[in-house]
Amino acid sequence: MRVALFVTCINDTLYPRTGRAVVTLLERLGVEVGFPAAQSCCGQPQFNTGYRHATEPLALRYARAFRDYEYVVVPSGSCAAMVRDNYPRLGEKAAAEGRGGALAEAAAEAVPKTYELTEFLVDVLRVTDVGAYYPHAVTYHPTCHGLRMLGLGDRPRALLSHVKGLELRELEGAQECCGFGGTFAVKNPAVSAAMGADKTRHIRETGAAAVCTVDNSCLMHIGGMLSRQGSTVRPVHIAEILAGTEGDVL
Amino acid sequence: MSVTDLGMPAFPAAAARATRDTRLRANLRHATHTIRDKRARAVGELADWAELRAAGRAIKDRTLRHLDHYLERLEEAVTAAGGRVHWAADAAEANRIVTRLVRATGEREVVKVKSMATQEIGLNEALAEAGISAYETDLAELIVQLGKDRPSHILVPAIHRNRSEIRDIFRSEMGDWGRPAPEGLTDRPGDLAEAARLHLREKFLRAKVGISGANFMVAETGTLVVVESEGNGRMCLTLPETLISVVGIEKVVPTWQDLEVFLQLLPRSSTAERMNPYTSMWTGTTDGDGPRTFHLVLLDNGRTDTLADTVGRQALRCIRCSACLNVCPVYERAGGHAYGSAYPGPIGAILTPQLRGTASELDASLPYASSLCGACYEVCPVAIDIPEVLVHLRERVVEGGRVTRRGVRTVIRPAKGHAAERAAMRAAAFAFDRPGVLRAGQRLAARTRRLHPRRLPGPGRAWTDTRDLPPVEAESFRDWWQRTRGGERGSGQEGAK
The missing domain is CATH 1.10.1060 (Fumarate Reductase Iron-sulfur Protein; Chain B, domain 2)
Structure with a gap:
């Protein structure tokens, strides 16, 4: 099984520990992980802000970078959704504009091999107990693109429920957006902050020590607000919880 | 940004x-x-909701694909049933047509049943300029109109008001428009509804002209459909001598069988009811029953x-x-x-x-x-x-x-005000397409991380006004991989290029 990690630009730059956690976790589960250095950004910030043409070289790069792999594991719901939902649209629009089929071919190649981390664990490796240990109360926020675009369903919760020592706390209004939304957070800062205020209040009310998601971009917003509020609730990517074992110093 | x-x-x-x-x-x-x-409960009751939804989508898509055909069928059917069809390319033309039709009756007042199309074109304002008073008869639209306010929701136009605000509006404004609010009006929903009922009853009984929109138009018979919850629609559609309906051209459905799908989808999605209380359907005019004159204004306005x-x-x-x-x-x-x-x-x-x-x-x-x-x-x-x-x-x-x-x-051309953003997005895409440039940027950010301000100047303030920035770690993931693994496959194995 040839498996590559698409770490995503935001994890690469701001949350390298999440990438390291995915490597630790997959290797513990017996998967040999590759990291092609030609990988970069999926293009979601450009695409979702309306810059479709600036996205195109990044989609071609993605397909090229992972050409030799059967599976691409992405520790981000929204980046995985970008590839799966929007790369085919890039291809369709380019073809309709008479610019050939290269993007459509890139999408056809990239889409079926791209898996969000919890999908890869549950659907491909067929594992929900990854032997993890995390002795804290945790609340889980299902991020919108993972929830509605990828349809992750209960995969993340199934994985968390098998983590030794972890107590899962229910989050009120869990399925409501946290207010990040990429450039939405700076284009509509007041509404974004109002949404984030409600989300972080619900998180604090759970009394959990950590809030967990499948997406660090949402956590950057949630964690940034919690930090500003002086809250001690820690934002943690699910990979970091699943990577820890009883042998680790937490 | x-x-x-x-x-x-x-x-x-x-x-x-x-x-x-x-x-x-x-x-x-x-x-x-x-x-x-x-809504979630009402939709959850139906085992075939997904199929209904797919059918609704398919019917609409098919109708829109052949819209010219169905609109002409509709026009024929409405005309054959005694109605008159008018075509309005834009808001101004629709307002001119309706104003002319009302003027021709000699009346200075009309009653209206809630209609999105007439709000879209600003019909009430156009009629007011022509000296014609248009009275909204939907409870929430009445609240909005009396409060000299604007609707803020498609279904519940006064959703931004609570009941004590509504009581205050009724008390201070109803008298200027007709029957005043009863003495000592409370903010109990029943009392507020009764005040509106008494106020509106006068309008219904006096009005000679009614104006409506329509939720659907059935092409095969020329039938228009309004669904509502208060009965005011039925009053407006049956009591006046002249009825003028202003409807967007996309509201046509080919047949009654198609309508059946939407009469299931709409109430559960909007008011969360299995069926709405009042569904009014009319086809042209009928002697001795309802309006004697019926005009249908088909609105394009960008559609x-x-x-x-x-x-x-x-x-x-x-x-x-x-x-x-x-x-x-x-x-x-x-x-x-x-x-x-x-x-x-x-x-x-x-x-x-x-x-x-x-x-x-x-x-x-x-x-x-x-x-x-x-x-x-x-x-x-x-x-x-x-x-x-x-x-x-x-x-x-x-x-x-x-x-x-x-x-x-x-x-x-692109809209104004996006030049800086466009430059930033293209620069980011440029860097992301050159991992060497990306890596240099990451290393610069990591080396200067102790100097990063807690609050950003300029456009970055939109982020840091309410959120702290994440700290940048000393080593990016790709540098960590390079340092600990070497090649692409890790552990010194030969990596694919």
Whole structure:
């Protein structure tokens, strides 16, 4: 099984520990992980802000970078959704504009091999107990693109429920957006902050020590607000919880 | 972002004001969450909801594909049943037609049943200029009209008001329009409804002209359909001598069999009811029963242009249920007025910039009035992929491109105010397409991380006003991989190039 990690630009730059956690976790589960250095950004910030043409070289790069792999594991719901939902649209629009089929071919190649981390664990490796240990109360926020675009369903919760020592706390209004939304957070800062205020209040009310998601971009917003509020609730990517074992110093 | 450089576009500024209005926030939160939960239960009762939704989508798509054909069939059927059909290319033409028709009756007053199309074209204002008073008879529309206010929701236009505000409006304003509010009016819903009933009864009994919209028009028989909850619609549709209906051309369905699907989808999605209390259907005129004169004004006002756009046209499937508003986290905080049109919420954010274009600052800001969370698409009974259309329209705003305006294909320029953002996005894409450049940037950020300010200047303030920045770690992931693993496959193994 040839498996590559698409770490995503935001994890690469701001949350390298999440990438390291995915490597630790997959290797513990017996998967040999590759990291092609030609990988970069999926293009979601450009695409979702309306810059479709600036996205195109990044989609071609993605397909090229992972050409030799059967599976691409992405520790981000929204980046995985970008590839799966929007790369085919890039291809369709380019073809309709008479610019050939290269993007459509890139999408056809990239889409079926791209898996969000919890999908890869549950659907491909067929594992929900990854032997993890995390002795804290945790609340889980299902991020919108993972929830509605990828349809992750209960995969993340199934994985968390098998983590030794972890107590899962229910989050009120869990399925409501946290207010990040990429450039939405700076284009509509007041509404974004109002949404984030409600989300972080619900998180604090759970009394959990950590809030967990499948997406660090949402956590950057949630964690940034919690930090500003002086809250001690820690934002943690699910990979970091699943990577820890009883042998680790937490 | 260019937003802070060049002044806030209309939606963000208006929405920011709304987020500071604690009473508005509380009213909206309570109302949207209540109806959102009820809708989920009403929809959950049907085992075949997914099939109904697919059927609704398919019927609308098929009808829109052959819209010219079905509209001509409708015109024939309405005419054969004794009605008269008028075609209005835009708002001004529709208002001129209706004003002329009312004037021809010699009347100075009309009663109206709630209609989105007449709000879209500003009919009440046009009639007022011609010296004709238009009385809204839907309870919430009455509240809005008496309060000299604007609707803020498709289904519940006064959703931004609570009952004590409504009592105050009734007490101070009803007397100026007709029968005053009863002495000692309380804010009990029953008392408020009774006050409205007594006030409106006078209007119904006096009016000689009624104006309506329609939820559906059945092409095969020329039948119009209005669904409502208060009975005011039936009064407006049956008591006056003259009935004028102003309806968007996308409201046509081919047959009664098609209608059956929508009469299941609409009530559960909008009011969360299995069936709405009043469904009125009329076909032309009938001697001795209802209006003696019936006019149908078919409104285009940007719809044909919208139909020409292969991605954006799905917005024309909309049946105005407002489920997307009730589930939208942005609408809940921003309120309906921030959207600056008759159509607020997610559907407004994709419909208004298509019907009106993206030339104004407000209209260009609407496609960005969403976090793309997708809750709207999930509840839409005709499966309009609102996030897809939002992103499509964002492209139109920042890159310009081909559009159809008044039937003519044209190329529009990018909207103003996005130059800095465009440069930043292209620079980022340039760097991301050159991992060497990306790595240099990461290393620079890591080396200077102790110097990073807690609060950013300029456009970055939009982030750091309410959020701390994440600390940058000393080593990027790719540097860690390179240092610990060497090649692509790790552990010194030969990596693929």
